[in-house]
Amino acid sequence: MAEKSDPNSKTIAENRRARFDYAIESDIEAGIILTGSEVKSLRIGQSNIAESYASVEGGELWLINAYVAPYMQAGVFGHEPRRRRKLLVSKKELSRLWNAVGREGMTIVPLVMYFNERGRVKLKIGIAKGKKLADKRQTEAKRDWDRQKARIMKQNH
Numbered sequence: 001m002a003e004k005s006d007p008n009s010k011t012i013a014e015n016r017r018a019r020f021d022y023a024i025e026s027d028i029e030a031g032i033i034l035t036g037s038e039v040k041s042l043r044i045g046q047s048n049i050a051e052s053y054a055s056v057e058g059g060e061l062w063l064i065n066a067y068v069a070p071y072m073q074a075g076v077f078g079h080e081p082r083r084r085r086k087l088l089v090s091k092k093e094l095s096r097l098w099n100a101v102g103r104e105g106m107t108i109v110p111l112v113m114y115f116n117e118r119g120r121v122k123l124k125i126g127i128a129k130g131k132k133l134a135d136k137r138q139t140e141a142k143r144d145w146d147r148q149k150a151r152i153m154k155q156n157h
Contacts (some may be wrong), residue, residue, distance in 0.1 A: 012121070013113045015048045020136065022109055022128030025100075030054075030123050031088035032063065032113075037074035044119060047113060054087060054108035054125050058096045061087040061111065063123065087123060100127045 019025070034042070041047070046122050055117035065087045070081055089097070100106040112124045131139070 011112060011114045012042050012045060013049045013099050015049050015052075015109065015111055016129065017050055018111055018126065019107045020139070021131060022107065022126070022130045023131055023135070024109075024111070024126040027111060027126040028089065028097075028141065029095055030061065030093075030125055032121050032123050034068075034121060035079050035090065037079050039070045040074070040115075040122065041069050041071040041079075043157045044094040047121075049113055052110055054110060055095075056094065056101060056108075059094070060095055061089055061097065061108075063087050064099075066110065066113075087125070095125065101115045105129070 048067040052066035053064055055064055065082055066085060067081055068079065070079065097108055101108060106127050106129055109124055109126050109128050111126045113121055116122050
């Protein structure tokens with residue numbers, strides 16, 4: 001019997017460019033502090049995390065430059081579309097992120113924003129190292145070869 005998909009869990013926004021521009025070392029799930037109008041706007045799928053990044057400042061983790069469209073029905077109780085939003089992670093994860101960024105020169109990039117099974121907004125963030133142009137070309141060549149290999153295998157069967 002097929003599993004029913006949970007109506008609460010769904011992908012809101014995905015940063016597809018991140019996997020091309022960065023080599024993702026590891027990823028963690030973080031909560032995010034939002035206002036009511038932001039959640040309603042996310043429910044109708046109006047957001048973009050492609051140009052955003054996360055930063056550790058003052059012992060806290062912040063999501064910077066993420067776009068959440070204004071919710072028209074909110075009126076004067078709306079929100080600023082590109083405001084800084086606080087991310088919620090454990091102290092252990094926060095110190096690991098701070099060390100990675102400070103010592104190893106890594107970047108914290110948001111990968112996917114989604115509603116979990118309980119209907120809460122979560123953000124999957126990755127600890128990443130920027131790729132050089134040659135690395136990007138190598139990744140693209142490998143992807144093309146894998147596609148070609150799959151095509152050849154399909155033709156032989």
